[in-house]
Amino acid sequence: MNDLVEPLDIDTDPSAHLALHSLLDEQTADAALSEREREVRSRTREVVARHVVPGAAHADETGEFVHESVQALAAAGLCGLVFPRELGGTADTSVAYALAIEEIAAGCAATSLVFMTQTHAAYPLLIAGSDEVRHRYIPGLLDGSRYGSLCITEPNAGSDVSSLHTTATPVEGGYALNGAKTFITTGDRADVIVCFASTDRTAGRAGVSAFVVDGSWGGVTHGTPFRKMGMHGSSTSEVFFDGVEVPAGHRLGAEGEGWSVVMNSVVKSRISAAAQGVGLARAAYARTLAALKRLHGPRLPDEDLFELAELRSRILQGRLLLHAVSRQVDAGQASTGHIGIMKKSCTDLGWDASVMATRLLGPYGDLTALGVERCLRDARVTQIYDGTNEIQRLLIGRETTRAMAGLT
Numbered sequence: 001m002n003d004l005v006e007p008l009d010i011d012t013d014p015s016a017h018l019a020l021h022s023l024l025d026e027q028t029a030d031a032a033l034s035e036r037e038r039e040v041r042s043r044t045r046e047v048v049a050r051h052v053v054p055g056a057a058h059a060d061e062t063g064e065f066v067h068e069s070v071q072a073l074a075a076a077g078l079c080g081l082v083f084p085r086e087l088g089g090t091a092d093t094s095v096a097y098a099l100a101i102e103e104i105a106a107g108c109a110a111t112s113l114v115f116m117t118q119t120h121a122a123y124p125l126l127i128a129g130s131d132e133v134r135h136r137y138i139p140g141l142l143d144g145s146r147y148g149s150l151c152i153t154e155p156n157a158g159s160d161v162s163s164l165h166t167t168a169t170p171v172e173g174g175y176a177l178n179g180a181k182t183f184i185t186t187g188d189r190a191d192v193i194v195c196f197a198s199t200d201r202t203a204g205r206a207g208v209s210a211f212v213v214d215g216s217w218g219g220v221t222h223g224t225p226f227r228k229m230g231m232h233g234s235s236t237s238e239v240f241f242d243g244v245e246v247p248a249g250h251r252l253g254a255e256g257e258g259w260s261v262v263m264n265s266v267v268k269s270r271i272s273a274a275a276q277g278v279g280l281a282r283a284a285y286a287r288t289l290a291a292l293k294r295l296h297g298p299r300l301p302d303e304d305l306f307e308l309a310e311l312r313s314r315i316l317q318g319r320l321l322l323h324a325v326s327r328q329v330d331a332g333q334a335s336t337g338h339i340g341i342m343k344k345s346c347t348d349l350g351w352d353a354s355v356m357a358t359r360l361l362g363p364y365g366d367l368t369a370l371g372v373e374r375c376l377r378d379a380r381v382t383q384i385y386d387g388t389n390e391i392q393r394l395l396i397g398r399e400t401t402r403a404m405a406g407l408t
């Protein structure tokens, strides 16, 4: 019996996961991390090894929602990294947040998607919600007792937020919300829904407003999860709003400020997607090393070294870029172009590394038991959501054009 078709030790033995992933830490990247950031990483890695990895293959196979994994991360106090203490967070840096997502994605990308969506739902409340709204909804998202969703995409509007069809019509005391959202992460079960709708369809972007809606309110219908290429343990569905009565106090920011809420929030969500890309690349690399060792013993064949060197180099580059831009985000100095370069490069890295890993392993790369094909399937969508990589290229190019206009 060829034992390469059996699951790897890193999937069955938490200490093997911890040992291999610690070996892949790179001093050059770690040198710029604070002690606290390293502590967040090692705590996340520990929880991932013990409570996330053991259920990852099962969630991928069955599509079962990764509830237990997310609860374990919440119980360890990791769901509120970029939120203030008075709301249940830990006031950590965006770098710490990126490190946590990288760790989770390296163990189970679907869990990382649900985990980051909690932040994506809570963050607009933090930056644009009233005190009452923040205190009512954010703590439950951070302690894992409530699931959140961020509802932007519609059947005909995703990249182009200005063409939203969902409307928020002023009524006495608030708004009536009507429309349909699609491709919403955790949309089938969201208790806390941040929804973007048009308050003035003639005004394009300037007519978009943001609202927080309780998932249990009348008129909210949660769709059935779609079947997908990857991220099977996360759910993606439609969410329908049919005359949902939203109190005026549940608007986030002023009327027409929805676009700026989106733009300020995508800063964090693009860090999330980029960190998933780096984590998936590391997962593919770690799985390849573990499989090659099983196949050849400790001395890896020369013909594999070139590709392994390329993988390691690109992962280190991705990490350095992810950490540097996240640091700039915290300093308030990251440009849209730099955020785009990070998002595009790191998510392309997740895909490219998974492709390289499957090539290196030949037929073994195709085996479900080794988990490399899962990395490939999971990586694809990171290039699509949080602003597709084509849109990132557009933003990077526009920034360059603006800079060129300043040249004499």
Ligand SMILES: Cc1cc2nc3c(=O)[nH]c(=O)nc-3n(C[C@H](O)[C@H](O)[C@H](O)COP(=O)(O)OP(=O)(O)OC[C@H]3O[C@@H](n4cnc5c(N)ncnc54)[C@H](O)[C@@H]3O)c2cc1C
Binding pocket: 117, 149, 150, 151, 152, 153, 156, 157, 158, 159, 160, 182, 183, 184, 185, 186, 228, 231, 236, 381, 384, 385, 386, 387, 388, 389, 390, 391, 394
């Ligand atoms: C698993 C999953 C989870 C998701 N989770 C969420 C979520 O939680 N909340 C949410 O709101 N959305 C979510 N989405 C939706 C996702 O963010 C959008 O699908 C994505 O932003 C693309 O927008 P779109 O669907 O309108 O596609 P389009 O904008 O129609 O894009 C279609 C294609 O055209 C390209 N394109 C579009 N405009 C241009 C342009 N100007 N120049 C060059 N190329 C262009 C795109 O890059 C893409 O390749 C999710 C999607 C998936 C698959």
